[in-house]
Amino acid sequence: NAGVMQNPRHLVRRRGQEARLRCSPMKGHSHVYWYRQLPEEGLKFMVYLQKENIIDESGMPKERFSAEFPKEGPSILRIQQVVRGDSAAYFCASSPRPGATNEKLFFGSGTQLSVL
Amino acid sequence: GENVGLHLPTLSVQEGDNSIINCAYSNSASDYFIWYKQESGKGPQFIIDIRSNMDKRQGQRVTVLLNKTVKHLSLQIAATQPGDSAVYFCAENIDAGGTSYGKLTFGQGTILTVHP
Numbered sequence: 001n002a003g004v005m006q007n008p009r010h011l012v013r014r015r016g017q018e019a020r021l022r023c024s025p026m027k028g029h030s031h032v033y034w035y036r037q038l039p040e041e042g043l044k045f046m047v048y049l050q051k052e053n054i055i056d057e058s059g060m061p062k063e064r065f066s067a068e069f070p071k072e073g074p075s076i077l078r079i080q081q082v083v084r085g086d087s088a089a090y091f092c093a094s095s096p097r098p099g100a101t102n103e104k105l106f107f108g109s110g111t112q113l114s115v116l
Numbered sequence: 117g118e119n120v121g122l123h124l125p126t127l128s129v130q131e132g133d134n135s136i137i138n139c140a141y142s143n144s145a146s147d148y149f150i151w152y153k154q155e156s157g158k159g160p161q162f163i164i165d166i167r168s169n170m171d172k173r174q175g176q177r178v179t180v181l182l183n184k185t186v187k188h189l190s191l192q193i194a195a196t197q198p199g200d201s202a203v204y205f206c207a208e209n210i211d212a213g214g215t216s217y218g219k220l221t222f223g224q225g226t227i228l229t230v231h232p
Contacts, residue, residue, distance in 0.1 A: 004159075031217070031218070033218050033219070035220075035222075040224075040225070041224060041225070042205050042207075042222030042223050042224050042225055043160065043205070043207075043220070043222045044222070045219050045220060045221070048217055048218070048219060055217070056217070056219060059219075091159050091160070093159075093218065095218055104150075104162050104165070105162070105218045105220070106162075107159030107160045107161070108159050109157065109158050109159050110157075110158075110159050
């Protein structure tokens with residue numbers, strides 16, 4: 001029973017390029033969350049998606065960032081025209097139901113994005 | 117604004133000692149709290165949780181204490197082992213009677229180092 005799978009583990013981009021981060025939730029999970037972690041900080045919520053729907057994107061920058069969770073395939077976090085400040089670890093979490101309480105969030109190992 | 121923070125950024129203990137990691141929160145509406153362990157290069161791993169209608173909850177070698185009066189949360193690890201070395205985060209969620217979702221607010225983190 002594979003956990004939350006994220007790829008790539010490490011991604012290097014030059015300023016102005018696009019970054020695509022992928023997340024395959026645990027089997028049977030239809031709720032996906034993306035979090036960002038800057039060095040020596042806690043994780044910050046970005047976006048919550050269900051299949052084909054964005055439920056809450058209040059933590060995502062208004063420009064350059066977008067997320068999707070299509071009916072088929074992984075969830076994608078897309079960052080256009082990356083800047084150095086986008087360098088961070090991006091974590092995906094999934095759950096079988098919306099709540100974090102009775103159904104705990106399961107986190108992937110993250111994608112470390114480095115912008116040169 | 118509302119936030120969750122930690123008193124001590126680092127904690128060093130000897131193997132076999134008990135460890136106590138503290139966390140302060142300021143959002144009085146928070147009613148669900150979680151402790152996560154994050155090892156280097158990995159995503160957060162669930163340790164233990166507690167709802168606001170409880171003041172203590174025990175797991176295997178871990179105990180979480182919640183003091184709602186002073187908005188304080190602590191994680192106690194008994195007989196700390198080298199494998200416990202990691203960064204520990206507290207996180208909060210507003211359960212809202214089970215209608216919320218996994219939008220967590222994380223604290224800054226405490227680095228626990230266990231010396232053999």
